[in-house]
Amino acid sequence: MTTMTTPVLQASGVTMRFGGLTAVRSVDFTVNTGEIVGLIGPNGAGKTTFFNCLTGLYVPTEGTVTYKGTVLPPKPHLVTKAGIARTFQNIRLFANMTVLENVLVGRHTRTKEGLWSALLRGPGFRKAEKASEERAMELLDFVGLAAKRDHLARNLPYGEQRKLEIARALASEPGLLLLDEPTAGMNPQETRATEELVFAIRDKGIAVLVIEHDMRFIFNLCDRVAVLVQGEKLVEGTSDVVQADERVVAAYLGEPFEGDPGTAETADVAAAETGAAPQSSTTSTKGEAQ
Numbered sequence: 568m569t570t571m572t573t574p575v576l577q578a579s580g581v582t583m584r585f586g587g588l589t590a591v592r593s594v595d596f597t598v599n600t601g602e603i604v605g606l607i608g609p610n611g612a613g614k615t616t617f618f619n620c621l622t623g624l625y626v627p628t629e630g631t632v633t634y635k636g637t638v639l640p641p642k643p644h645l646v647t648k649a650g651i652a653r654t655f656q657n658i659r660l661f662a663n664m665t666v667l668e669n670v671l672v673g674r675h676t677r678t679k680e681g682l683w684s685a686l687l688r689g690p691g692f693r694k695a696e697k698a699s700e701e702r703a704m705e706l707l708d709f710v711g712l713a714a715k716r717d718h719l720a721r722n723l724p725y726g727e728q729r730k731l732e733i734a735r736a737l738a739s740e741p742g743l744l745l746l747d748e749p750t751a752g753m754n755p756q757e758t759r760a761t762e763e764l765v766f767a768i769r770d771k772g773i774a775v776l777v778i779e780h781d782m783r784f785i786f787n788l789c790d791r792v793a794v795l796v797q798g799e800k801l802v803e804g805t806s807d808v809v810q811a812d813e814r815v816v817a818a819y820l821g822e823p824f825e826g827d828p829g830t831a832e833t834a835d836v837a838a839a840e841t842g843a844a845p846q847s848s849t850t851s852t853k854g855e856a857q
């Protein structure tokens with residue numbers, strides 16, 4: 568089977584300035600159909616700013632972002648409507664609504680029935696409502712939350728709130744899902760479950776773009792990884808290529824490099840060999856680094 572490489576998302580020359588500060592500089596970036604792409608970089612590298620340029624929260628100072636060949640409208644709800652859904656770094660659920668209601672809210676960009684129809688509760692509305700509910704239940708089943716449909720969102724454990732956020736994002740029937748630090752605060756089991764879920768989403772034909780600090784998660788998951796450093800795209804390639812690139816290692820020195828303690832240690836060893844002081848902030852406990 569040949570791999571299809573139709574671009575879903577294409578950013579060309581995206582630059583974002585805040586006053587005198589250039590947070591993102593001339594970034595070219597593509598996500599193709601069927602791909603899981605990771606975006607990594609040290610703190611302050613411009614990842615969130617770039618993400619916001621893709622979701623219509625910011626209008627880039629320069630450059631364009633297209634989704635399936637059409638330039639994205641500069642409004643988040645229009646971007647969602649166009650086919651890009653996202654989750655947030657900090658969970659944003661409707662805490663006092665049920666699990667099912669949260670997913671139904673996510674469907675509003677897809678239902679044709681308008682406000683009046685909803686208020687008057689005509690037959691068209693009831694039919695649309697039933698279809699919406701069926702779809703919402705399918706999605707809850709997909710993320711493993713069907714049994715909790717009537718629970719209040721705020722009563723779910725953390726990992727399940729994250730799953731619900733993903734179900735709600737999927738409810739807008741996106742062609743591309745953007746995940747902003749999906750495993751933040753998760754234990755290893757929850758992280759592994761998220762990995763499985765993202766693979767399953769990709770297998771449904773939805774392209775995925777992930778920002779994440781957990782390197783092991785990113786390198787396991789992604790077909791391609793792009794590294795932003797000081798607003799610029801430094802390296803892009805498969806996990807193996809990116810992991811082996813010494814510029815990436817250098818960019819992360821002084822940063823906790825989760826999931827790859829070996830890299831920090833290797834750097835310390837190299838520094839010790841050249842007689843320089845260790846540059847990594849990670850305290851090495853392994854014998855060979857001393």
Ligand SMILES: Nc1ncnc2c1ncn2[C@@H]1O[C@H](COP(=O)(O)OP(=O)(O)OP(=O)(O)O)[C@@H](O)[C@H]1O
Nearest residue numbers: 585588589590608609610611612613614615616617
């Ligand atoms: N609205 C804003 N106004 C001014 N400066 C901003 C704004 N948003 C971000 N910046 C600056 O742009 C740079 C990039 O920040 P950004 O949050 O995009 O980085 P990041 O890679 O997402 O970092 P982190 O991993 O810490 O979330 C930083 O120097 C930040 O201070």
